[in-house]
Amino acid sequence: MLDQTCFYATAGGQPNDVGTLGEWRVLDVREEDKTGILIHTVDGPLTGEVSGEIDWDRRLDHMEQHTGQHLLSGAFEQLLDAETVSWHLGSESCTVDLGIEALTTEQVALIEFECNRVIRACLPVITHRVDLAGAAALPLRKPPTVREHIRVVEISGYDWSACAGTHVRSTGEMGLLKIKSWEKNKKATRVVFLVGRRALNDYMRLDSTTRDLGRALSIGVHDLPRYVERSQEETSGLRKQVKVLQERILEIEAGELVAGARRLAGARIVRLVSGGRSLEELKLLAAKVAGHPGTIAVFGTRGAMPQIVLQRSVDLRLDIGAVVKQVLPLIDGRGGGSPVQAQGGGSRPEALEHALDQAIHKIAEALK
Numbered sequence: 165m166l167d168q169t170c171f172y173a174t175a176g177g178q179p180n181d182v183g184t185l186g187e188w189r190v191l192d193v194r195e196e197d198k199t200g201i202l203i204h205t206v207d208g209p210l211t212g213e214v215s216g217e218i219d220w221d222r223r224l225d226h227m228e229q230h231t232g233q234h235l236l237s238g239a240f241e242q243l244l245d246a247e248t249v250s251w252h253l254g255s256e257s258c259t260v261d262l263g264i265e266a267l268t269t270e271q272v273a274l275i276e277f278e279c280n281r282v283i284r285a286c287l288p289v290i291t292h293r294v295d296l297a298g299a300a301a302l303p304l305r306k307p308p309t310v311r312e313h314i315r316v317v318e319i320s321g322y323d324w325s326a327c328a329g330t331h332v333r334s335t336g337e338m339g340l341l342k343i344k345s346w347e348k349n350k351k352a353t354r355v356v357f358l359v360g361r362r363a364l365n366d367y368m369r370l371d372s373t374t375r376d377l378g379r380a381l382s383i384g385v386h387d388l389p390r391y392v393e394r395s396q397e398e399t400s401g402l403r404k405q406v407k408v409l410q411e412r413i414l415e416i417e418a419g420e421l422v423a424g425a426r427r428l429a430g431a432r433i434v435r436l437v438s439g440g441r442s443l444e445e446l447k448l449l450a451a452k453v454a455g456h457p458g459t460i461a462v463f464g465t466r467g468a469m470p471q472i473v474l475q476r477s478v479d480l481r482l483d484i485g486a487v488v489k490q491v492l493p494l495i496d497g498r499g500g501g502s503p504v505q506a507q508g509g510g511s512r513p514e515a516l517e518h519a520l521d522q523a524i525h526k527i528a529e530a531l532k
């Protein structure tokens with residue numbers, strides 16, 4: 165506790181200052197239960213007279229964001245009759261919650277133009293100390309929460325708000341205010357915004373990103389949306405085309421596999437072990453193979469987690485699901501399916517070939 169301090173304690177939506185007191189770092193500053201006593205948390209013991217220094221970059225940033233919030237809330241109230249219910253000063257961005265349920269892109273642009281007009285007008289930001297009667301005489305946007313020693317922060321002739329936070333001296337010091345996004349939040353609308361150096365940094369980052377993208381694609385940055393739209397259409401068209409072609413290729417492959425199939429108890433058995441194919445593709449191929457009458461596909465995938473896929477043509481009388489259930493334990497596997505198609509995966513790749521052989525053995529027995 166100090167007899168006087170330059171440190172701001174967390175209050176009214178604004179986070180505390182940090183900095184140094186003597187040789188120690190100030191980690192936190194808080195008011196003790198509304199007593200007016202400020203507790204400075206330092207990382208070492210202190211006695212006697214000490215001098216303190218606040219982290220000015222952080223303070224200046226908070227001043228920019230906080231004054232920006234007054235301006236933004238004032239503009240929303242004056243132009244859209246939208247009251248600010250609450251606000252938050254975050255380490256990356258700030259938010260205001262407005263008591264309206266919707267906000268259009270045009271309204272957001274209107275507010276941004278208005279705020280930046282006031283910023284360029286360099287209106288002084290003035291502090292008044294008034295009593296309750298004095299406060300009542302001012303057109304306060306935000307009423308005081310205390311009954312005496314009321315501090316009113318005025319953006320000269322534009323907005324009056326009871327506030328004990330820190331602010332810039334002129335709106336011009338903020339430089340820039342940008343709304344980043346907004347969304348419905350219960351019965352309110354939450355608006356995310358950046359002020360001052362945060363807004364400038366964000367603009368520089370966005371500019372560099374879009375410029376890099378434009379350069380990589382050899383187009384102007386403003387052509388990016390149309391490029392993305394066209395690319396998406398093209399990709400979706402290609403995807404459909406690939407699917408059609410893949411089906412055709414699998415049909416051809418299935419035909420070849422069936423032609424070279426081994427005959428067993430009156431049926432044709434197509435045995436295939438694949439290393440690089442997806443399970444999805446293998447299942448498609450099995451279906452194509454089983455599309456040929458009197459045919460059974462006995463497929464497996466290699467890899468740490470081997471898979472077995474069995475499918476028969478509908479003209480055969482045989483419970484494929486039962487066969488799969490019998491051989492899956494060989495690969496420590498689990499799965500199942502219908503009498504026509506079944507599959508399962510396991511964890512013993514070294515036993516895959518044996519499991520497929522056993523499946524063929526069971527099929528031969530069942531077909532007898």
Ligand SMILES: [Zn+2]
Pocket residue numbers: 230231234317327328329330331
């Ligand atoms: Zn304030």
